[in-house]
Amino acid sequence: MKLYEKLADEIEEAVRRGVFAPGEKIASVRQASQQHGVSIKTVLHAYAILESRGILETRPQSGYFVRAKPHAGAAHSQPKRVIATASEVDVSRLVLSTLRSIRAHDAVPFGSPYPDPEPFPWRRINQYANAIARRQSSWNLIDDLPPGNPELIRQIARRYAENGVPVDPDEIVITVGATEAINLSLQAVAQPGDTVAVESPTYYAMLHAIERLGMRAIEVPTHPAEGIDIEALAQIIGRRKIAACMVMPNFQNPLGFQMPDERKRQLVELLGAHEIPVIENDVYHELYYGDTRPSTLKNFDTKGLVLHCASFSKSLTASYRIGWAMPGRYRAQVEKLKFLNTLTTPSVPQVAIADYLRQDGYDRHLRRVRKLYRQQSRIMSAMVERFFPAGTRTSAPQGGYVLWVELPERVDSMRLYRAALDSGITVGPGYMFSTRNAFSHFIRLNYSYPWNAQSEAALQRLGELVGEIGQRAGKDANMGERA
Amino acid sequence: MKLYEKLADEIEEAVRRGVFAPGEKIASVRQASQQHGVSIKTVLHAYAILESRGILETRPQSGYFVRAKPHAGAAHSQPKRVIATASEVDVSRLVLSTLRSIRAHDAVPFGSPYPDPEPFPWRRINQYANAIARRQSSWNLIDDLPPGNPELIRQIARRYAENGVPVDPDEIVITVGATEAINLSLQAVAQPGDTVAVESPTYYAMLHAIERLGMRAIEVPTHPAEGIDIEALAQIIGRRKIAACMVMPNFQNPLGFQMPDERKRQLVELLGAHEIPVIENDVYHELYYGDTRPSTLKNFDTKGLVLHCASFSKSLTASYRIGWAMPGRYRAQVEKLKFLNTLTTPSVPQVAIADYLRQDGYDRHLRRVRKLYRQQSRIMSAMVERFFPAGTRTSAPQGGYVLWVELPERVDSMRLYRAALDSGITVGPGYMFSTRNAFSHFIRLNYSYPWNAQSEAALQRLGELVGEIGQRAGKDANMGERA
Structure with missing residues (x-):
């Protein structure tokens, strides 16, 4: 691996891990050259790669910044410092009905919490x-x-x-x-x-x-x-x-x-x-x-x-x-x-x-599955970026097989959940993950299933639904303002 | 089936069900003849069978009585009319340790709550x-x-x-x-x-x-x-x-x-x-x-x-x-x-x-198992009567595969449980079935396993242990009285 590739990977990893928040300015080329002990040419090359990967962007007269919507950056960059009050809990009905919806055999199981049994x-x-x-x-x-x-x-x-x-x-x-x-x-x-x-x-x-x-x-x-x-x-x-x-x-x-x-x-x-x-x-x-x-x-x-x-x-x-x-x-x-x-x-x-x-070969099996999920996490992130409207952000999973997707704020995930179900697609609405409706415009997507034409079409459709729901919610809001 | 056999079975069943309590006088031959609409000879014949089965006994000048220790009569004849106070409950440790003791593969599983899987x-x-x-x-x-x-x-x-x-x-x-x-x-x-x-x-x-x-x-x-x-x-x-x-x-x-x-x-x-x-x-x-x-x-x-x-x-x-x-x-x-x-x-x-x-033949399987358990319930009752000391009484199970045995009052079932375990035999001590130690001299025996020489020897040994523990408890009590 070339030195500039190694540097690019390191910075990308730092962004993924939230070391640099979206929108944050990163070290100038000269500073980075000193920090990493490499030539200015190597840094320039690495930054160019990161630009092409969608991790960084340049702003005229300002330098390099972490993109607000990184390729696979963190879904919500800063924990909200709101100290919650303790709540009584009753999310199980929603979760059960969501899981039940996945039962329909022909539904695309983006909403499933379970791994595809096929590679097991x-x-x-x-x-x-x-x-x-x-x-x-x-x-x-x-x-x-x-x-x-x-x-x-x-x-x-x-x-x-x-x-x-x-x-x-x-x-x-x-x-x-x-x-x-x-x-x-x-x-x-x-x-x-x-x-x-x-x-x-x-x-x-x-x-x-x-x-x-x-x-x-x-x-x-x-x-x-x-x-x-x-x-x-x-x-x-x-x-x-x-x-x-x-x-x-x-x-x-x-x-x-x-x-x-x-x-x-x-x-x-x-x-x-x-x-x-x-x-x-x-x-x-x-x-x-x-x-x-x-x-x-x-x-x-x-x-x-x-x-x-x-x-x-x-x-x-x-x-x-x-x-x-x-x-x-x-x-x-x-x-x-x-x-x-x-x-x-x-x-x-x-x-x-x-x-x-x-x-038997449990470790061999695990190595296979880890590689598979790592690959599929990148595909799913890239596809969400491709098909979902601007304002969508995704998590950077470091293991497992689920992606956390922040939709534009106007997109209610229950509305999306129901619309998706009508199209034979399941998603995990953000409401399942909190008692406080704090994640009403988030969804969880399962990427343990192999990527194929059907899943690609389903994700494209999902992206369209997100756009439609966002537009409708936007119109509703405008109507409300006019009224 | 002969008429007198049918009558004998009916009366035996009534005794088993507690309709007649141990020690209670039952209808005279003449009364029974009228009640059941059969000849005096039939009643006499039926009563003789019941005597031989150990259900009834005659007392000179008095008539026929239900034996105080019926062949397979009810373990405790009258419910005690003591209204209990509500108690906090913690019997699970005893039950778990009892069940664990049955794990030892060579132990005779009289104490098991589970059916023998063999006929299943x-x-x-x-x-x-x-x-x-x-x-x-x-x-x-x-x-x-x-x-x-x-x-x-x-x-x-x-x-x-x-x-x-x-x-x-x-x-x-x-x-x-x-x-x-x-x-x-x-x-x-x-x-x-x-x-x-x-x-x-x-x-x-x-x-x-x-x-x-x-x-x-x-x-x-x-x-x-x-x-x-x-x-x-x-x-x-x-x-x-x-x-x-x-x-x-x-x-x-x-x-x-x-x-x-x-x-x-x-x-x-x-x-x-x-x-x-x-x-x-x-x-x-x-x-x-x-x-x-x-x-x-x-x-x-x-x-x-x-x-x-x-x-x-x-x-x-x-x-x-x-x-x-x-x-x-x-x-x-x-x-x-x-x-x-x-x-x-x-x-x-x-x-x-x-x-x-x-x-598959679930009903056929069940008919086989019911017959087996019914037979084995009679064997187990008879064997307890044969090997256990006087003062022992047994339940009359009408289904399932466990017998409830009331030991002479001095015999503590936990002491028996431990002594039996030393002999490679398990029993279910009465303490498991109440929070109030009301059944300290009771045990539960499982008869789902086939009767054979090993189980017979084990039950005989159990009877000896009951006798020994009773005698020792008796001596202790006498010592206590003298002291």
């Missing part, structure tokens, strides 16, 4: 399952009482250990998907009526857990590249009693960021200082686009206050519903609640996954 | 599952969002309809076993801190649901043959606010009774008059020993207050964890809570069971 090794997993289920012993419920199948627990602990997260197998409790793990973790640490701090936007399963237990959510501003705003969280903690915090530090759904290690450490320290337990939803941890698996909050936890939740649903099979919790000092409570909630997790899926992990 | 059609079910899982479409999570797989729901509704329970398929919500159905049903109708009326003894899953939600249980005296004492329940309702009632009208675990239809109707009417929802746990409904499938509370429900819960775990496969709720007027809440609790129930098991129900 479901045939191999089923072979293991079938081999296991041929033995009568596997039909005996009693073997897999909580905490779960010992061999699966061992395999999960091994993977963490290999990736630098020290895990005691005895800490792991197998659950019915990460959903149950999150529910049990929250119930273990907080009571009905308590206030729980969440990211904003947040993954709706967090809101569901809070709703189910009759708690209140307080939404904390969240940076699209760095994660939850730790200062804002500290202010909230200073003002009121927070029973727990729920975050998704890696490839947050919907923003897609990876919290930098230093921020993870700061978050764990802040919460630890106040003895506030934190529920870490890490279901996308295997789907990173970088070179190494990201750290988890667990890496920085010295007090046992991190309740880490994950599953195989995003990286191996969603339909088995196998998740787990590593609840730190709350392990006994979570295990007991698991027993009370669903008694046991079915055995055959547990053993089938354990066999697959031990014997 | 698990090979056929697995063939269906494997055929389904070979299709990629079955690895798509989105198809089986709550309420669940439409074909399985249809099959379940069909079975109810065929058995005289009118069911709207739209009322059914598929769950992770009956455990989840019960949990969601209770959460739909009651709040933390509320008081819930349960049977005494009660199936511990009911107590778990109450414990999980931070509610309080009030235990209602329950007749071993007729079910929950409706008058006692009415008194409780008159005195305090009851948020819900939880019962198991068919083949209650542990008592094994089938509530007579008239009692079911009375119960539904009493609760309906006070608008109190009732959670009906009907997991054993397919395992009746009589000629026809028993009615459910649903049959008598005109107000939508019955939340009916059931599963395939006791009659087809326990390891699939497929249950369902028919929550009456609470249907929308239960469906939403299902979504919040575990998102979906795995698809392949749902479709595999649906395929089996549609295409």
